[in-house]
Amino acid sequence: MAGRAAPTARRTRLGTELRKMREHAGMTTTQAASLLGTSSGQLSNIEVARFGVSADRIRVMARIYSCTDPALTEALAEMTGDRKRGWWEEYREILPPRLLDLAEIEHYGTHLHAAHSMHVPGLLQTVDYAREIFRQAVPEMSPPEIEHRISFRVKRQTVLYRDDAVPYRAVIHEAALRMKFGGPNVTRAQLRHLVEMCDRPRVTIRVIPFDAGSYPGSGQSVYFVSGSVPALDTAQLDQSHGPVFIDSEAQLAQYRMLLERLEATALSPTESQNLIQDLGQSL
Template sequence: MAGRAAPTARRTRLGAELRKLRERAGLTTTQAADLLGTSAGQLSNMEVARFGVSADRVRVTAHTYSCTDQALIEALVDMTGDRRRGWWEEYREILPSKLLDLAEIEHHGTSLQAAHSIHIPGLLQTVDHARAIYRQAVPEISPPEIEHRVSYRVKRQAVLYRNGAVPYRALIHEAALRMRFGGPAVARTQLQHLLTLSEHPHVSIKVVPFSATNYPGSGQSVYYVQGSVPALDTAQLDQSHGPVFIDAEAQLSQYRLLIERLDAAALQTEQSRALIHSIAQEL
């Protein structure tokens, strides 16, 4: 097994899932290592992604742990495949690693869903809107880093335009549409950009209006990336110190329910478009 100084998000998740399988089997690291014919140290390194894992190793490990979920096993095997690093690696020494992890996770997602109450989702932001947001960051970000973050965000948006783009759904509260980051002209262009994107067949943009009689959740932004099987889904939460990733099934099920309830509270697509257009006309 080859060592990796900086494991990718995909490798890290693979190791974490193998650890979950071991724990579900009720095995300690030492017990599992004995069954697999390896050392506890090597097994621990595999689970924390210090070493790469082969497809055969994943299958043997899953069998040893009595995992019968074939779809999950094959999904884990697939994660051992292409080891080339993506475009985000050019930012490895420039931006926080969690931001790079986000780009990698969404690159491999099978559907993307965002729920925002104050900000426009990152994949839908214009360059000027994104720059205005970063200029208000606390702690303050230097001008060069702002430009790095803006260019990184724009490159992430390619996931919406690539061949075979996956479904993307954004649930945006009306409050976010009325924020004037960067001034009226920037805000108007941003709203027009949303209208343009909403015409893409794989993009759904729906608005939760002020008139909605319910708004589930605490208003926290949630980005939900669906994996090849539900067990490999990821929820990402925005925090002032950076993105936080959630992969525990109990929490994932809560965020899936939250997004569905927000969708039920939102206007239908054409009504949402009409509201966005109306707000843009007021600027």
């Protein structure tokens, strides 16, 4: 087994799910290691992603742990197969590791779902709009850091443009559309971009209008990345110190429900596109 000094988000999640599987079986690391023919130290290192693990070993572990979800077992086995360096690795010494984790998680996601109330979601931002967002960060970013962040964000957006584009749904409050980040010209260009994105086949944008009044989870920004099976979903929240990832089953269920209720509150995609267009023309 090869040691990993800096495990990626994908490897870390794999180890976490294997630990959950073992704990669900009611086994200690010592008990499980004995059945697997390894040491408790090696098993612990697998679970914290310091050591790699093969697909065949994962299937053996699932059998020993009496896992009754074959789809989850195969999804975990598939996570061992792709060992290529992702494009985000070129930013490893430049940007915070959690940002690289976010790019990796959404790269392998099967569906992306965002909800924002104060600004346009990152994957839908224009360069000028993103630059203004980063300029307002606290603590203040240096000009080179801002440009690195913009470059990174633009590369993240390729998940919406590649041949196997990931389906993307966004719920945006009207307040975010009226915020003039960078002034009228930048805002107008951003709204025009949103109108164009509405026409992309795998992109769905819905707006919660002011007329909707109160709505579930007001003020929250949520980014939900679906995995190949529901157990591998991830919710990401923005915090002042960086992205926070959530993978507990109970919390994931809450965020799924929240996003469903937000979509039910929002206008239809066509009505939303019309509203965005009207707001842009009014500037």
